[in-house]
Amino acid sequence: MKITNVIEANGLTKMFGDFTAVNAITFEVKKGEIFGFLGANGAGKTTAIKMLIGISIPTSGAAKVAGYDVFTQAEDIKKNIGYMSQKFALYDDLTVKENITFFGGIYGLSKSRIKEKTKELLEDLGLEDVASQLVGSLPLGWKQKLSFSVALIHDPKIVFLDEPTGGVDPITRRQFWEMIYRASSQGTTIFVTTHYMDEAEYCDRVSIMVNGKIEALDTPKKLKEQFHADNMNDVFLKLARG
Amino acid sequence: MKTIGYIIQKEFKQIFRNKGMLPIIFVLPLLQLIILSNAATFEIKNIKFAYIDQDRSATSRGLIEKFEASTYFNVLDTYPSQALASSAMLKGEVDVVLEIPLHFERNLQKDKKGNLGIIINAIDGAAAGVTNVYVSQIIQNYNKSILMDVKELSDQQIKPVTIETIPLFWYNKTLNYKTYMVPGILVLLVTMITLFLSGMNIVREKEIGTLEQINVTPIKKSQFIIGKLFPFWIIGMALLTIGLIIASLIFNVPMIGSLLLMYFYTSIYILVILGIGLFISNFTDTQQQAMFIAWFFTVIFILMSGLFTPIESMPRWAQILTEFNPIKYFVEVMRMIMLKGSGFMDILPQLIKTIIYAAIMNVLAVWSYKKTT
Numbered sequence: 231m232k233i234t235n236v237i238e239a240n241g242l243t244k245m246f247g248d249f250t251a252v253n254a255i256t257f258e259v260k261k262g263e264i265f266g267f268l269g270a271n272g273a274g275k276t277t278a279i280k281m282l283i284g285i286s287i288p289t290s291g292a293a294k295v296a297g298y299d300v301f302t303q304a305e306d307i308k309k310n311i312g313y314m315s316q317k318f319a320l321y322d323d324l325t326v327k328e329n330i331t332f333f334g335g336i337y338g339l340s341k342s343r344i345k346e347k348t349k350e351l352l353e354d355l356g357l358e359d360v361a362s363q364l365v366g367s368l369p370l371g372w373k374q375k376l377s378f379s380v381a382l383i384h385d386p387k388i389v390f391l392d393e394p395t396g397g398v399d400p401i402t403r404r405q406f407w408e409m410i411y412r413a414s415s416q417g418t419t420i421f422v423t424t425h426y427m428d429e430a431e432y433c434d435r436v437s438i439m440v441n442g443k444i445e446a447l448d449t450p451k452k453l454k455e456q457f458h459a460d461n462m463n464d465v466f467l468k469l470a471r472g
Numbered sequence: 473m474k475t476i477g478y479i480i481q482k483e484f485k486q487i488f489r490n491k492g493m494l495p496i497i498f499v500l501p502l503l504q505l506i507i508l509s510n511a512a513t514f515e516i517k518n519i520k521f522a523y524i525d526q527d528r529s530a531t532s533r534g535l536i537e538k539f540e541a542s543t544y545f546n547v548l549d550t551y552p553s554q555a556l557a558s559s560a561m562l563k564g565e566v567d568v569v570l571e572i573p574l575h576f577e578r579n580l581q582k583d584k585k586g587n588l589g590i591i592i593n594a595i596d597g598a599a600a601g602v603t604n605v606y607v608s609q610i611i612q613n614y615n616k617s618i619l620m621d622v623k624e625l626s627d628q629q630i631k632p633v634t635i636e637t638i639p640l641f642w643y644n645k646t647l648n649y650k651t652y653m654v655p656g657i658l659v660l661l662v663t664m665i666t667l668f669l670s671g672m673n674i675v676r677e678k679e680i681g682t683l684e685q686i687n688v689t690p691i692k693k694s695q696f697i698i699g700k701l702f703p704f705w706i707i708g709m710a711l712l713t714i715g716l717i718i719a720s721l722i723f724n725v726p727m728i729g730s731l732l733l734m735y736f737y738t739s740i741y742i743l744v745i746l747g748i749g750l751f752i753s754n755f756t757d758t759q760q761q762a763m764f765i766a767w768f769f770t771v772i773f774i775l776m777s778g779l780f781t782p783i784e785s786m787p788r789w790a791q792i793l794t795e796f797n798p799i800k801y802f803v804e805v806m807r808m809i810m811l812k813g814s815g816f817m818d819i820l821p822q823l824i825k826t827i828i829y830a831a832i833m834n835v836l837a838v839w840s841y842k843k844t845t
């Protein structure tokens with residue numbers, strides 16, 4: 231099987247005035263991989279993601295996502311990726327079903343396809359009973375699962391998850407990762423940021439960002455060997471503290 | 473096209489689900505229309521009138537009776553001296569003091585000439601001007617009737633020639649202020665509601681973070697904006713409809729011109745306002761900021777629209793500025809069509825300017841809306 235890179239970043243940099251938020255990061259993500267994108271708060275993870283998903287123009291460097299250039303083909307990238315932001319970004323004043331229909335609609339899915347997808351997603355999420363409830367009334371864990379499903383509604387090649395499990399209970403967190411694995415097994419590439427180091431262990435490969443730079447990138451196993459640590463937590467602390 | 477449909481659907485659901493917003497959109501403006509149209513009048517009634525009669529003659533009493541008979545004046549009191557009358561005016565108890573000097577009647581019969589003193593509280597200059605006209609009219613009419621008497625009494629050869637003007641008031645025969653104000657206030661309501669709603673709408677999505685989610689979809693800028701603004705365009709047209717019904721049912725404002733033409737013009741006018749709203753939305757980060765900027769422009773637009781004060785009496789530079797005021801055109805067109813029955817060719821200059829304005833604002837709005845930062 232030929233392994234192809236779905237994300238290739240080369241010296242990708244973003245500056246806000248004098249401040250370098252992302253400092254020449256270079257990495258690639260392979261198709262079907264679960265790629266953990268770690269870093270302390272303010273390390274530049276979200277800024278890096280925003281460049282990759284085409285809503286923030288890089289200051290310099292180059293990157294290709296799903297084969298398209300972030301500078302010139304941002305709209306093509308958007309057709310091929312899903313994104314779940316740190317902040318819950320579905321409509322609280324629409325029902326579960328209406329949110330799914332709306333996002334299906336603006337991704338250009340046909341009516342019948344939206345119907346199919348809605349049924350499928352509601353079943354997967356076990357949300358059939360609350361399908362007609364306003365999203366605002368749901369608990370955070372359910373909202374997050376719904377966001378993830380909506381990010382996958384157009385069957386994207388890559389899905390970017392920015393701290394998807396922040397503030398979520400351990401059971402829901404486990405369910406969430408089951409969903410991630412399922413999506414991954416169907417060939418979707420997962421690009422995920424997290425602050426939970428146990429979640430980092432679930433990733434195929436992990437990068438750790440410190441002050442805008444990628445300081446380490448490898449499988450969790452190799453990283454632990456490299457830093458002589460028992461778990462990812464120690465690896466992270468060693469790196470982040472400098 | 474299908475994508476736009478999904479956005480419109482979503483917007484309408486959100487608008488009609490927002491129990492706090494709905495009355496603001498539909499009920500408040502109509503209350504405003506009813507209240508403002510009754511309140512915003514230049515007519516002056518119940519002028520507090522007092523007099524100092526030093527003559528105490530038949531003529532002076534006759535004159536005062538004329539004031540008593542007038543519906544504009546409330547004859548309050550008589551003062552023995554000017555000093556007392558002045559202090560009453562200072563306290564705000566009276567608006568006008570008429571002073572009839574000693575020997576007024578005698579002078580009038582002997583010299584055919586008499587002097588009267590009128591003191592008007594002119595803090596509100598416009599009101600004082602109107603009061604002055606009323607007072608002069610009453611005195612002139614009275615003068616004419618005295619002249620007749622004098623003529624009959626003395627039967628002299630002097631034949632005074634009186635020139636009388638009989639004004640014909642066109643388009644608003646009864647000089648009813650409501651007829652004049654209602655179309656103007658209707659303009660305000662349509663403008664304010666559509667401007668505020670469109671100005672705050674996209675900012676709101678910025679605030680709650682959903683705009684980012686939209687921006688990572690492959691949706692086209694124009695699709696998103698059309699889908700976003702279309703519902704407010706409909707709301708603007710609905711407001712116009714309800715306002716016109718109220719204007720005709722409650723205020724009996726005539727609709728002389730073509731209703732179709734009015735809707736056609738309004739449909740383009742609302743595009744201007746939506747463009748401005750969206751433009752504001754693009755340059756602000758919070759609904760609060762958007763609201764302040766929208767208010768700033770609304771107040772300037774309203775005060776310089778010719779709605780309350782005639783543009784002709786503004787200084788030259790201000791008149792030039794009003795050329796950039798969309799409300800001015802709408803007020804003009806509304807009054808022209810409703811009261812004068814103006815046709816398509818009559819409103820063409822305003823229509824062309826409005827179309828150009830709409831084009832510029834919407835191009836600017838779409839251009840300044842950025843999916844990326």
